[in-house]
Amino acid sequence: MTKLVYFAWVRERIGKPEEDVVVPAGVDTVADLLVWLKSRGDEYQTALRHPEVIRVAINHEHVDHETRIAGAGEIALFPPMTGG
Amino acid sequence: MAGPVLPVVRLQAEDFDIGEEIARLTTGNSDVGAVVTFSGLCRGEQGSLSALELEHYPGMAEAEIARIAKEATERWPLAGLTAIHRYGKIRPGENIVLVVAASAHRQAAFEAASFLMDFLKSRAPFWKKEHHADGSKGGWVDAKESDDAAAARWKP
Numbered sequence: 712m713t714k715l716v717y718f719a720w721v722r723e724r725i726g727k728p729e730e731d732v733v734v735p736a737g738v739d740t741v742a743d744l745l746v747w748l749k750s751r752g753d754e755y756q757t758a759l760r761h762p763e764v765i766r767v768a769i770n771h772e773h774v775d776h777e778t779r780i781a782g783a784g785e786i787a788l789f790p791p792m793t794g795g
Numbered sequence: 796m797a798g799p800v801l802p803v804v805r806l807q808a809e810d811f812d813i814g815e816e817i818a819r820l821t822t823g824n825s826d827v828g829a830v831v832t833f834s835g836l837c838r839g840e841q842g843s844l845s846a847l848e849l850e851h852y853p854g855m856a857e858a859e860i861a862r863i864a865k866e867a868t869e870r871w872p873l874a875g876l877t878a879i880h881r882y883g884k885i886r887p888g889e890n891i892v893l894v895v896a897a898s899a900h901r902q903a904a905f906e907a908a909s910f911l912m913d914f915l916k917s918r919a920p921f922w923k924k925e926h927h928a929d930g931s932k933g934g935w936v937d938a939k940e941s942d943d944a945a946a947a948r949w950k951p
Contacts, residue, residue, distance in 0.1 A: 719850055719922035720935050771855035773918065787852060787920075791938030794849070794856075794880060794921025795835055795892050795912060 713780070715748075717758075718789035721765065724758035734780065741767045742776040744786065759788075766791060802864035802876040806857055808883040811893050820875030820897040827874045831904040833894045833912055839887030845928040847936075849882045849891065852920035856880070863914040867896075870910070871903040878911060880921065913945040 716729040738747045745762040748755045759765060767774055768787040780786060803819070805811075813832055821827050837847050860878050868876055875897040885891055892915070896908040917938075925933035 716852070718852055718920065719924070768852070768855055768920070771852075771858045773859075787855065789852070789920060790922065790935065792917065792920055793923045793936045793938050794851070794919045795916035795942075 713783055714785045716787045720790055721758050721788050726754050739779055741778050744780055799868035800873055800875055802868055804857055804861045804864055805879045810890055811879045816877050816895050820895055824874055826899055827897045828899045829901040829904040830897045831908040833908050834890055835892040837885045837887050837889050837891055843928055844887055844925055846884045846886045846926040848884050848924040850922045851882045855920050859919050863911055867907045867911050871907040873898050873907055910949050916942045917946040
């Protein structure tokens with residue numbers, strides 16, 4: 712099981728703050744994960760319509776979309792940050 | 796100086812006291828010759844905004860600010876460095892963020908504070924949602940490309 716956590720409008724559009732998923736074989740990278748998630752329903756399709764803007768962190772560290780997700784405990788998906 | 800100082804990083808819902816935070820870095824440390832503070836406040840946008848709601852990623856927000864602060868202490872000769880970021884509902888005129896950088900001389904303190912803020916804005920996992928004064932539905936604040944550009948200028 713992999714824990715997925717969502718923030719800001721990604722969370723609102725998907726409709727939940729987090730979930731545990733079993734990532735299917737062949738979903739190796741962050742980019743693959745975003746494609747697979749989009750296939751899971753309209754809410755995911757809406758949230759991830761523009762995957763290139765989605766920022767991703769694995770185990771609390773920023774990663775790019777080419778990063779492999781094997782062994783990830785927690786994967787976070789969120790929009791560009793607006794703190795400060 | 797005996798190696799980089801350990802930065803202080805805090806996330807909190809409540810306000811902070813800038814004077815207290817400066818004193819924390821300077822009291823008993825007579826080597827400090829310069830203190831730079833930056834505080835970011837919530838703008839009212841000509842009365843149209845009733846509040847900003849600051850969402851954050853608990854765990855990662857602390858870790859990311861600590862990583863940026865540690866880099867600052869390795870890059871500049873600092874006597875102290877503090878970063879405090881608030882979360883939750885913040886009203887116009889209230890504080891959102893504070894950076895305090897202390898050093899022997901002003902240049903390191905100015906640059907470290909600026910560096911920390913530039914990276915905090917583009918890499919610390921916080922998101923602002925607007926609440927409108929007239930009760931209409933507010934939205935998420937868009938990230939600015941100028942904030943990414945501000946961070947990029949520090950690349951060695």
